[in-house]
Structures are given as structure tokens and as C-alpha cells.
Amino acid sequence: MTTAKRDTYTPETLLSVAVQVFIERGYDGTSMEHLAKAAGISKSSIYHHVTGKEELLRRAVSRALDGLFGILDEEHARVGRAVERLEYVVRRMVEVLTSELPYVTLLLRVRGNTDAERWALERRRDFDHRVADLLKAAAADGDVRGDVEVRLATRLVFGMINSIVEWYRPDGRGVGEREVTDAVAQLVFSGLRNQAQ
Amino acid sequence: MTTAKRDTYTPETLLSVAVQVFIERGYDGTSMEHLAKAAGISKSSIYHHVTGKEELLRRAVSRALDGLFGILDEEHARVGRAVERLEYVVRRMVEVLTSELPYVTLLLRVRGNTDAERWALERRRDFDHRVADLLKAAAADGDVRGDVEVRLATRLVFGMINSIVEWYRPDGRGVGEREVTDAVAQLVFSGLRNQAQ
DNA sequence: CCTTGTCCCGACCGATCGTTCGGTTACTCT
DNA sequence: AGAGTAACCGAACGATCGGTCGGGACAAGG
Secondary structure, eight states: OOOOOOOSOOHHHHHHHHHHHHHHHOTTTOOHHHHHHHHTSOHHHHHHHSSOHHHHHHHHHHHHHHHHHHHHHSHHHHSSOHHHHHHHHHHHHHHHHHHTHHHHHHHHHOOSSSHHHHHHHHHHHHHHHHHHHHHHHHHHTTOBOSSSOHHHHHHHHHHHHHGGGGTOOSSSSSSOHHHHHHHHHHHHHHHHBOTTO | OOOOOOOSOOHHHHHHHHHHHHHHHOSTTOOHHHHHHHHTSOHHHHHHHSSOHHHHHHHHHHHHHHHHHHHHHSGGGTSSOHHHHHHHHHHHHHHHHHHTHHHHHHHHHOOSSSHHHHHHHHHHHHHHHHHHHHHHHHHHTTOBOSSSOHHHHHHHHHHHHHGGGGTOOSSSSSSOHHHHHHHHHHHHHHHHBOTTO
């Protein structure tokens, strides 16, 4: 077998350390010295694994975006009544948010100062539009209330879901992933769904 | 009369410029040179009006926090049935968010790297707890649904409201403040309020 | 006229930024 | 044992960071 044990860093393991620090201090507020200290290696050693600071950010947001876009390819997001596909996507978004928590957290805080950040913002907008179209279709079906504008509702629902990264912590037995998913679905759809149906 | 005209900077007018740049580039991503360029004066001139970069941040988040805490002192937030006080606070939060948009935006992005930031985070937590208590009281009255945990619901509602700063722009005639306020109230309370009452 | 104070500037400070480089350890394979 | 290489290090790079300093322009008040 090849290399049974590995107590050295790979780009992936280094990334998981870096992302933690990025979240705590902010990307711009994190120096390579901070990363080195957190990883337990010297500053220059980091460059043996990655080309620089920005690559770490790029890898992180890529992972988050892949997880989110992956939802749209799943069967329940593609076939069926629009309002039910929407509910499926909303529930899966919460699951991806919690399972890929640090990476999504970083994605949601990107401001667009560098090329990597601007690319991430663009892909994020794409995803938002895809979900907004789903809500629009559900509205056309008459399955969601009509007295709140679709674009506005989309943004508010996204806001609620995305805010999960601000407080959800998977380790402690505070609230489970399932509990959060259910709560979001209840709040969103008991507010959105047309009661008169 | 004293000093009829003023085409020079005051700490307040300088702050409004600085806050814009802070929002666009992030606080850590903004250098004093960036601020100087945006204000049209030299870097060293900024220090004639404020003691430094951190004071600008402190002034900004203070203004946001004053606006939010001011809500809790208003009459409709102090007297009446808990669920109605809660709705009033929610609506007023949206109004303060939109009217003090740049300052609240900055407040919500604070991470806690400096003393000023940690102080802001602490006061923010205080405010959150005050509103959470209101929701708890409404739950005790039986006015909000019981199948979603109060703490969880508070966080999700806060998430929805706070996310407004990510897209609301007062200048363009996209969506008006009143429209946003109504939409939030509808979504939140048609989801939260106990239908069986 | 001269002072006083506000407002601003260019030049510069030590510190820290992300990154590079030459070299050393330590493990793998033959 | 010896060669090759992955992993790492300390020292240093130019650039930029937040902040300081001494002084100039200009208006108000005497």
C-alpha cells in the first residue's frame, strides 16, 4: 500500500485549518502568520502546499458553491410541482449549510475585493436566481401567497436560511440539523403557502 | 450667527464617507489611504478630525446600536400584549435598519478583532436577548406557535430582518421601506402566529 | 499689522503585510 | 548506504499598513 500514514499537511487539511481562522478573524484580518501559528508550521511552509492566501479562499468558496449547485441537480429539485421542489431545495440548502458550515460561512462573507471573491459573488447570484425562478413558478401555480412580491420574498427567505451560519454549531448538542431544517421549513412555508389554497 | 457655511469636514461628515468605504471593502480591507482618496483629503488630514481608524468604526456601530436600543424605549414596545409589542419591535427594526442602513450594515459585519468590535458584539447580544424575551413572553401567552423552539425562532427571524442590509438600497425606486416592513411582518407572523389562536 | 486657531499637507516612522529564497531535515525507494 | 524528494524552516524582500510630525495656507479678531 502507499503511504499508510500521513501526519503532514495536504492542501485539503491545511484548508480546513485556514478556513477556521478566516471565519474567526475575517479573510482580510487574517495574516499568513496567523495561519502559520494555527497550523503549527512556519509561514513559508504554507507555500509548499498552496500558491498563496487567495488560493485558500478560492478552494473554500468553491467547495461551498459546489455543494449548493449540487442541490439543483438532484431529482427532487428537478421533477414535480414547483412548490414541492422549492420546499425540497430549501430543506437541502439548510442541510448543505450545516454540513459544509465553515465553507458556506466564508462564501456568504465574501465582499468582492479580489478576483476570486468577485467570481464567487457571481456564482452565488446565479444560484440565487435559480431558486428565485423556482419560487416564481410556484407563485404562477398559485401555491404561494400573492400579496408579497416574489423577488422580495426570495431575498427574505434566503436571508433567513443564510443567517444560520451565524449561530449554528454542529459539535455542541444545542440544536440538531434536523431540528433546524424543520423549523426553517415551518416558518418559511407557513408564512409563504397560500392558506386558502 | 456662528460659521454660517461649512465646506470642510466634521467628524460626522467624514464618518459618512468612511462608512461607505468600510461597507464596500470591509473594515480590515480598507486602508487610511483608501479613506483619504474617497474623502478627497490627505491621509494625515483625517487625523485632524478623528483619533484614528478605530474611532470611525466605533462611531458607526454606536449610531446603529443607539437606533436599535431606542426602539425598546418607545411606548408601543413597553406596554400592551407581548405579541403586539413584538410585532411593533419587528416593524421598527426594519425601519431603523433601512433609515440607518450603512451604520447597521457595518454593525452586523463586526467580527470582534478589536476592543471596539468586541464591545459592539456585546451590546448586540444584549439587544437580541431583549427581543428574545419578548418572543418568550408571547409564547407564554400562547400567541405564537409552540412547535418551534423560541430560541431557534428568534434567531431565524433576526436572520431574516438583518439580511435586509444585504440588498436594500434606499435611492433606487426598487422597493420602498414600507413595502419591506409589511413583507417582513407578513412572513414572520403568518409563520409564527398561532393559527388556532 | 500681528496673533490665534482651523484645516490641511508631504514626508516619514516602525511594524506588518504576502511572498520568495536558499538551505536543512527526514522519510522512501533502490 | 546512497539518491531522490516531500516537508519544512529562518531570513529577508519590496510594498503597504496605521499613525506621527512640523509646517503652510487662510480666515477671523484685535
